[in-house]
Amino acid sequence: MKDNIYNKLKNLYKLNKKYFYSNKSKIDLYKLKNCLKKELLYDNQKLLFKYLNNNLLINSESLPINNNRLLKLLFPIDAITLFFINGKIDKNFSNINNKYYKIDIDHTISNSSFFKKNIYHYLSEAFTKKNILININHVKNIKVKKPLYIVYFNDKNKKNEIAIFNYRNFIYIKNTFSTIIEHHINTDKSYINNIYNTFIIKNNSKLEHYTFITNHNNNNNNNFCSINNEFILYSNVFYKKYDVLMSNKYINQNNNFRFLGEKTKLVYNSLLFSKNSNIININNYLEHDKKNSCSVQLHKAITLNQSIINLIGLLKINKYAIKTNGKLNYSCLLLNKLSRINIQPGLDILNDNVKCTHSVFTGKIDHNQIFFLRTRGISFKKSYSILLISFILDSVNEINNSIIKNKILQKISCYLSVENFLNEF
Template identity: 85%
Template sequence: MDMGILMKDNIYKKLKNLYKLNKKYFYSNKSKMDLYKLKNFLKKELLYDNQKLLFKYLNNNLLINSKSLPINNNKLFKLLFPIDAIILFFINGKIDKIISNIDNKYYKIHINSYNDIHNSNFLKKDIYHYLSESFTKENIIININHIKNIKGKKPLYIVYFNDKNKKNEIAIFNYRNFIYIKNTFSTIIEHHINTDKSYINNIYNTFIINDNSKLEHYTFITNYNNKNNNNFCSISNEFLLYNNVFYKKYDVLMSNQYIHQNNNFQFLGEKTKLIYNSLLFSKNSNIINVNNHLEHNKKNSCSVQLHKAIALDQSLINLIGLLKINKHAIKTNGQLNYSSLLLNKLSRINIQPGLDILNDNVKCTHSVFTGKIDYNQIFFLKTRGISFKKAYNILLISFILDSLNEINNIIIKNEILQKISFYLSVENFINEF
């Protein structure tokens, strides 16, 4: 029998056993149905390389119930951005109702134990979606509406943190979140704080951004130390953008052992604009896979994407982007741009941009740049009395500087810059620019 089939069968038995042990605590009947959908998926679908890596990781470890894992709150609070915000803590597979600001005057937050809130027809599901819908303990519904007589709305700060597991054990933390935004301006900050424990963090988000809404959305994956982390992080996002929406998305991802991010943008309204910037960093032998699918379905919309990546050591970054413009999306302006730096001969960055344009009355561009530090520029800086190390650092920081300036919050910008400098082991001299 094929080893891949044996591996998939073994994984399904582990997942089924985990389900049986814990279903009386938090699972709905629909979760059981989703588990059978997962089984059928494993039987029918071919496994991509990134999914094989996940299965190998699962296959070599004992799956445990994440509910039994406590955390150190004092350590956690020291790792947060020092900002005034409404904070939701997603810890060890479940929202922490004690330390989270669930009851507040800015956001309506509901916790639902069922998985039947929203069924998207836009997203082709993979193993990560089925895992989330089968094993999520609770659905989180967040309503962001215009509230009268409230000025200076605080940002929503969503924190993911996992800790405490034994050797040769791995916990799967699954989340399913729904965020509804209507006729308002808001800021959402997602912060994934990696530890050096072994676990799988699997998040599936649906953002429904209704008419006349403005949203700034930041996603950060950071390490609390500079060790080679041994965990997986999968983030699946689907975005439904309606009329007259302005959406700014910004990502900074610093790799743990493996990061998988899948973004699906659907433009369902007119006069809507998306600005999407990302910075990706990978080192050691870590892997980052990012797949962005963006589809324009209505006229007079605009999307501008700028993605930058830096790979060190023997790491790998895979970037796939598809910009699709359907036949009714006339007068669309779409831009898709990638830039990357390889800092080692053994590091690799694979970029695969794609355009699928089904009408002529559009304006679309795409570009790809991959290179390394230019030593002629280092020589030029050395002739001006700058040391080799500082010249190298200047060129490295200048590559990402324009993207960093897109972060509006000064406190967060400085915190992220410090983490990037620490991650890349370069001097933090941003104020000299």
């Protein structure tokens, strides 16, 4: 199976290298081969590569997009929008030239990663058509900066073929406040989205970063999504990250945070939903290197049917990171007996002058609470919906934009087949 997958990737490279691949891509391809030998047998990757083994892997190609259909699926917000469609940025549809952000396409960047790379990193670097560099700096005479709205959308479907779309993005933020919204719009096509982002957040910067994976219908999707994020945080940074991920066939997200400055704070909230036989793997690694920093993480997950969510989180505090405050919390709901949630939190603390906590809760809907609500004249279905919405409501309220908040809650309610009680709360 390993040889078959590698041969597919190698042939893909040979067919397309004369168009857009660099010499570095060839090196990354051989690194990918070595990585495949070591990591293919991991349980969290078996599903993806088994799926690839039974399908013809093809490269992304330019296809006409129904713009009206796409616009209906977007959040109705005033923002600078970048559209990544079928493996590349759409220059005609995107707001590349604007006064808020400097966006360079096909920018050569020498990046030495602090973190260990996996299969998806090498896959992205070997097969990305063009790197994207986004500079977010302080601009004089502009007090309010529009959000940066990054949209991923694919519309390709052929029988017995699975298209792969790779992206490599670098985002530099310096001495400013900005909002970034990443929106992955799932369709019922068969494809792999593989995104590799590096965020470098310089001194005195503030960033709100939202990642949404949403379904435009309630059908079972056959697509895969892999998101690999690297975050380098310097001094006096406030970074708020928020994720809402609704399951594809397979979601794999790796978040690597490294604090290289003092007096920096991270607030990270996530909501994960999985149903049918889908799988979500989330791996969060956070390392504090400097003193007087703070990180607060709250992750909530809901599974139903025969779905699986795997959560791994490691909080590491090095010996020079004195007076660090770290919190790691997981809260999960199992909505039936066949679904599973596996949680593995970890603390690696190398000095004594810190404050760190971690907690895990996994349970199900309490029927005593449903009975209590029913004695007050509330129907069973509405009681069930109230308890589910109340479980996630504190996390949903962390979304500052009211339009996005209402849209997300509508999608969650549809996904879980429950009523939307936002106004009543």
